[in-house]
Amino acid sequence: MDIIACIKRVPQTAEADVKIDSSGKDIVKDRLQFDMNESDTYALEEAILLKEKFSGSLTVISVGTFDAEDTLRIALAKGADNAIRIKAEDFGELDGYKTAQLLKAVIKDLKHDAIFTGCIATDDYYSQVGVTLAELLGMPHASLVTKIEIDGNTVHAYRELEGGLLEHLAMSLPALFTIQTGINEPRYASLIAIRRAAKKEIKVIGKEEINAEDIVSFSSLEKLFTPPVGERAEILSGTLDEIGTRVQGIVKEKGLL
Amino acid sequence: MRGIININPEIRDAILESGGDDAIKCYSCGRCMAACPWNLIDDLDYTTYRFCQRIKLGAIVDSEAKEDIAADTDEVFRCIGCDSCRHECPRGVNLSDVLRAVRRILVDYDSYPAELKGVISRLYSSGNPLGESSAKRADWAKDLGIPHFDGTQEFVYFPCCLPAYDARLKLVAEATASLLTKAGISFGIIGEEEFCCGEAVRRVGAEKVFQSAVNNNTRVFQKFNVKNVITTSPHCFKTFQTDYPAFSDIQIMHVVQVLHQCLADGKLKPERPFKKKVVYHDPCTLGRQMGIYDQPRELLQSIPELNLVEVPVFNREFSVCCGAGAMGLWRDWPQDQRLVKIRTEQIFATGADVLCVACPYCLQMFEENFKSMNVDIEVMDISEILFSSLGQ
Amino acid sequence: MAEIFALVEHRQGAVRDITYELLTCGRKLATAQNTKLTALVFASPADKIVESIQERADRIIVMEHGVFENFNAEIYQLALRDILEKEKPHVTLIGHTAFGYDLCPALGAEMGIPFATDCLDIEFTGSRLRVTRSVYDGKLDAHVLLKEHTSYLVTLRSGCFTPEEVSLATEVVKQESPVTEQPEYRKFVDYIEAAVGEVDITKADIIVSVGRGIKEQANLPVMEEFATAIGGVLSCSRPVVDAGWLPKDRQVGSSGKTVKPKLYIALGISGAFQHIVGMKGADTIIAVNKDPNAPIFNEADYGIVEDLFKVVPVLKEKILDAKKLKG
Structure with missing residues (x-):
């Protein structure tokens, strides 16, 4: 089985102080850690598990600048066989649609029975590249997948809906799955695989191979700004005892018990 | 289970290159395993003596199977850097440093315990493992009238992260600063520009993040022409001396040394009785690693009516680690497999009213654990005890 | 137009x-x-x-x-x-x-x-x-x-x-619908309801909800005890379920349950929108988080900017006192 996983290198902003840079369109990155996007780590693991089960090859692809090769190498060390970087620097501002077209331009020439992507990137929050890519490649998709079982020619994909409900789909391959966090337990790399990965060549594809004029975007970033502060909570201050007494007063007064 | 060991010279070379050359010295005698506190836990079999041999063969974290890799990686990241093994080793192998070399490679490949990710990312982006704003780093000192260090004071007082931000540990920073003031020592703080010393993040293998801490603190110390530093944490105390090349001409002192000197010079006079039974816990980094055992004990003995007791056998160089080092503070080991539990039982058996520590990690670790084990022993930093015994 | x-x-x-x-x-x-x-x-x-x-x-x-x-x-x-x-x-x-x-x-x-x-x-x-x-x-x-x-x-x-x-x-x-049958390559089979555990958080009047800020699984019993003591149940945000610390049926948020209790106490929850949509209907929301900029404070009625482990024992004592006075 030939499998493809699309991954993205993103700044870790969940627990960091995020500041807007002087262009107003990007963030200050020099104090941020960069890692593989969270749901992509689960997508990669799902791809590796499938490869281990059915044998075949796993190719990882990332649209990114040079640094993305570090992330691709991590994927190689964890179990991918080949890695491709699409040179983001060659294609200007990227939105989800443009990213999907770049991926399509490369993937259409590769054998693929199954494609895995994360369900959302924690930087731009678009959650659209996977589903768009499936459409551009003319293959069925299932998004927000939290379980996959393969039974002969049928893939049972379980999508996460609201309220703990799952949607059970029966699909045929080739298909694309956007993977939700928690579906599996992403693995560590072994030192032997790390050594192998360190020496592997990463294929780099840029504007010489992909005609940038054919690639359009649907949207452009106008500006970043700090979210307007809504009606914020009344912050209870003082010693712990004073805070506790305030809470006591609130629950009594409102009859919450 | 795996069968025969596969020999991988390439893995060996990579580990030696990343700083694990002490492995060569090891002859697998097993004394490290006897000394390792993890082996005080019944269910564990932490075969430390095999690490170096496996490194020499390149047969470590070398499996292709997910479960085996996970088990091996967990072992590599179990060591909390107490250096009990190093103390026992007839060949002077620094095993925690050897393991650090392995960790460095794994961390670069995003292959380390998940609970550490947030800590490392917070430390890198905000300069402290709690993710607090650097603008608030001097808040603990707001009402104490401590000046910002500007070169006219003799010392910089460096509280590091937990005492600067944590509500409980701020009290330690306050007590220390008050003692220094009382003793007439001229000092200031760096406050907002201070950055975590990075000792723990270095031990865990995140070398790039550690280097950013070194660069930050070096830049700031040079900017203010710092010559003398007092630290609250033994971890800053040690790493500033051993891992900060630019600090070679800066005098780094742990607060215990400074207070001991003040006592000898008569600048501090403990007068008020402290009528309690106190047990002193030697922090690994201050004791075993930096050789400071007597000064804290002498400080405590100078306090009227303080009854100092020892944990039998497991004291001084044989003190059992609280488990907080090398980011153990942030780890998620099962409750019945924690070093702090063993140490708590030893401390409880002394019948002490107060546990005296000289390290913020130890304080945090014991206080949390005493609560969860319902142990009614007060945890105090040595500076807090000394401060309470000073006359008005 | x-x-x-x-x-x-x-x-x-x-x-x-x-x-x-x-x-x-x-x-x-x-x-x-x-x-x-x-x-x-x-x-x-x-x-x-x-x-x-x-x-x-x-x-x-x-x-x-x-x-x-x-x-x-x-x-x-x-x-x-x-x-x-x-x-x-x-x-x-x-x-x-x-x-x-x-x-x-x-x-x-x-x-x-x-x-x-x-x-x-x-x-x-x-x-x-x-x-x-x-x-x-x-x-x-x-x-x-x-x-x-x-x-x-x-x-x-x-x-x-x-x-x-x-x-x-x-x-x-x-x-008229242009489609009359499901495509072969993607068929809806059925819906699967999450297994119902012993606790139904959607029916509770008081909910204590924990997030990433509880740091480790070992801290759950203390939180559960707090919830029970004040007459509530324990729920959580997604990361806690992803880590396998609590079952899926305790998750509040867009992919979990929607709850509308009288009192919702959020402990160490940053307030990702996926979580907010599941709890914004609560009558009174009290959030405890060390980060004063945590988005949860935009949704909460009352905020406590402190270490949750220090706050919980105090809240437990004070709320229990309030209950006693009431009883």
């Missing part, structure tokens, strides 16, 4: 709340553009669903067919394409839910219509569409301009518009 369309979302026979939010947003856009609002209902049976949205749109286009009984993005895509080609609306609004998530990008890519996903707000600027989105883990917002086009697709985040009661004269138009 081309119209504004809103796709009605329903599940197991009931209209979902996001639909009313889409209609409110749609009416705002239609008013601004001086045009009409059309709601699209693909359902089987459709009567009850049409009735639930009566008077909220100028027109309702109904396709009633068995294939629409359960959501399947492939079928919806075919049906929507059919209508969009004929009607050429200016903007089509879809919920940014598991439903719209699966549908919108594929439809936009197929038809070459510019689309924007997960939008908090939408406005026209000249002939272009500007959307507001939340980025970088919710730390910042972004204004994004869509490429100039005659038609746009937008998915709207839940909870950004408050449904308004209106009484429009609604015209109902029936159309």
Whole structure:
């Protein structure tokens, strides 16, 4: 089985102080850690598990600048066989649609029975590249997948809906799955695989191979700004005892018990 | 289970290159395993003596199977850097440093315990493992009238992260600063520009993040022409001396040394009785690693009516680690497999009213654990005890 | 002037709340553009669903067919394409839910219509569409301009518009479905309900909810004890379930349960929107978080900026005292 996983290198902003840079369109990155996007780590693991089960090859692809090769190498060390970087620097501002077209331009020439992507990137929050890519490649998709079982020619994909409900789909391959966090337990790399990965060549594809004029975007970033502060909570201050007494007063007064 | 060991010279070379050359010295005698506190836990079999041999063969974290890799990686990241093994080793192998070399490679490949990710990312982006704003780093000192260090004071007082931000540990920073003031020592703080010393993040293998801490603190110390530093944490105390090349001409002192000197010079006079039974816990980094055992004990003995007791056998160089080092503070080991539990039982058996520590990690670790084990022993930093015994 | 369309979302026979939010947003856009609002209902049976949205749109286009009984993005895509080609609306609004998530990008890519996903707000600027989105883990917002086009697709985040009661004269138009069977390559099989555990958090009056901030599984018993002591139950945000510390049926949020207790105490929860949508209906929300900038404080009534492990014992004691006085 030939499998493809699309991954993205993103700044870790969940627990960091995020500041807007002087262009107003990007963030200050020099104090941020960069890692593989969270749901992509689960997508990669799902791809590796499938490869281990059915044998075949796993190719990882990332649209990114040079640094993305570090992330691709991590994927190689964890179990991918080949890695491709699409040179983001060659294609200007990227939105989800443009990213999907770049991926399509490369993937259409590769054998693929199954494609895995994360369900959302924690930087731009678009959650659209996977589903768009499936459409551009003319293959069925299932998004927000939290379980996959393969039974002969049928893939049972379980999508996460609201309220703990799952949607059970029966699909045929080739298909694309956007993977939700928690579906599996992403693995560590072994030192032997790390050594192998360190020496592997990463294929780099840029504007010489992909005609940038054919690639359009649907949207452009106008500006970043700090979210307007809504009606914020009344912050209870003082010693712990004073805070506790305030809470006591609130629950009594409102009859919450 | 795996069968025969596969020999991988390439893995060996990579580990030696990343700083694990002490492995060569090891002859697998097993004394490290006897000394390792993890082996005080019944269910564990932490075969430390095999690490170096496996490194020499390149047969470590070398499996292709997910479960085996996970088990091996967990072992590599179990060591909390107490250096009990190093103390026992007839060949002077620094095993925690050897393991650090392995960790460095794994961390670069995003292959380390998940609970550490947030800590490392917070430390890198905000300069402290709690993710607090650097603008608030001097808040603990707001009402104490401590000046910002500007070169006219003799010392910089460096509280590091937990005492600067944590509500409980701020009290330690306050007590220390008050003692220094009382003793007439001229000092200031760096406050907002201070950055975590990075000792723990270095031990865990995140070398790039550690280097950013070194660069930050070096830049700031040079900017203010710092010559003398007092630290609250033994971890800053040690790493500033051993891992900060630019600090070679800066005098780094742990607060215990400074207070001991003040006592000898008569600048501090403990007068008020402290009528309690106190047990002193030697922090690994201050004791075993930096050789400071007597000064804290002498400080405590100078306090009227303080009854100092020892944990039998497991004291001084044989003190059992609280488990907080090398980011153990942030780890998620099962409750019945924690070093702090063993140490708590030893401390409880002394019948002490107060546990005296000289390290913020130890304080945090014991206080949390005493609560969860319902142990009614007060945890105090040595500076807090000394401060309470000073006359008005 | 081309119209504004809103796709009605329903599940197991009931209209979902996001639909009313889409209609409110749609009416705002239609008013601004001086045009009409059309709601699209693909359902089987459709009567009850049409009735639930009566008077909220100028027109309702109904396709009633068995294939629409359960959501399947492939079928919806075919049906929507059919209508969009004929009607050429200016903007089509879809919920940014598991439903719209699966549908919108594929439809936009197929038809070459510019689309924007997960939008908090939408406005026209000249002939272009500007959307507001939340980025970088919710730390910042972004204004994004869509490429100039005659038609746009937008998915709207839940909870950004408050449904308004209106009484429009609604015209109902029936159309034939262009699809009559499920495609072979993607068939809906069934829904699977999450296993019901011993605790039903949706029925509780008092909920203590924990997030990433509890640091480790070992801290759960203390939190559970706190919840029980004050007469409540323990729930959590997604990371706690992902880590395997609590079962899925304790998760509050868009992919978990929606709760409406009298008192909701959020401990160490940063307040990602996925969590907020599941608990914003609580009467009183008290949030404890060390980070004063945590988004949870935008939703909470009362905030405590402190280490939750220090706050919990104090709250437990004080709330128990209050209970005693009351009893």
